Amino acid sequence: MYSTEFFMPRIDRLASVYLSHPLARVMRSLSAARVPILMYHSVSDSLFGKSHPYYQINCSPPVFARQMRWLRQNGYRTMDLTQMWTAMETGQDVSKTVVITFDDGYRDFYTDAFEAMRQCGFTATIFLATDRIQNTPVRIDGVDYLTWSEVAELHKAGIQFGSHTVSHPDLRSLNPEQIEYELGRSKETIEQKLGVAVESFSYPFAFPEEDKTFTQFLVGILENLGFENGVSTIIGRAGKHDNRYYLPRLPVNSWDDAALLRAKLEGGYDWLHWPQWLYKYAHHNMSLMQRASFAGSEGWK
Secondary structure (H helix, E strand, C coil), X not given: CCCHHHHCCCHHHHHHHHHHHHHHHHHHHHCCCCECEEEECECCCCCCCCCCCCCCCECCHHHHHHHHHHHHHCCCEECCHHHHHHHHHCCCCCCCXXXXXXXXXXXXXXXXXXXXXXXXXXXXXXXXXXXXXXXCCCEECCEEECEHHHHHHHHHCCCEEEECCCCCCCHHHCCHHHHHHHHHHHHHHHHXXXXXXXXXXXXXXXXXXXXXXXXXXHHHHHXXXXXXXXXXXXXXXXXXXXXXXXEEEEECCCCXXXXXXXXXXXXXXXXXXXXXXXXXXHHHHHHHHHHHHHHHHHHCC
């Protein structure tokens, strides 16, 4: 399916394909139903993020098309987040179900991804940072974003749209009024442009699951604004016992060969949530200690 360039040795791939995936397949009948939510960003040859394949957020158009065909050939169907959540809550069969999401609203979805999805009969949800969506393409850091006319065209073709804030800020750096504006204004803008309710939200940047005070506070704002569900960068597949506003996802990029993609879909990548959480928890505690130390030193002055 893929050329040998995609078999670059990496710990997460080796552990997922050869250790975790076989175990997950054995344990599948004992575990509750979970649905893979795929997290894409850009479908292009532009290299985003760090050079290591684990961090890249781009998927080249030929590889993306092959991934979509592989999903189709292996019997997968797509749902949006609301359909998926309802299906899990009501005990429907969600095997061979996948949710496909795209963050940011890059224009290459329109030019390089949509046709491949359409040919496979798939749909997706795109999360828009609405300040970057204008009547003509906005270019930021050499990358174009969708226009409102393209958003409307995609919506008519069955693509769903959700909020990714207004300006894509680090929400923890904002005060409560600013956070409410970023979420509420982006939701309102998309609803006005498309004439439909916006139900889904995608958290920008790495999700701070270790900060319980902040995440609980954010749930209250999302509920008050009328959001029904949301996604995060927590690694794993989604289950009905997860927080419906912070559903985990599986990052996908050009390095996902058939073996790794299958492992991700079938639970072989879920183990990475634990080192991910430990890393964030350690940094969170270190940050708290540094603040306490700074406050103490200031007190001696």
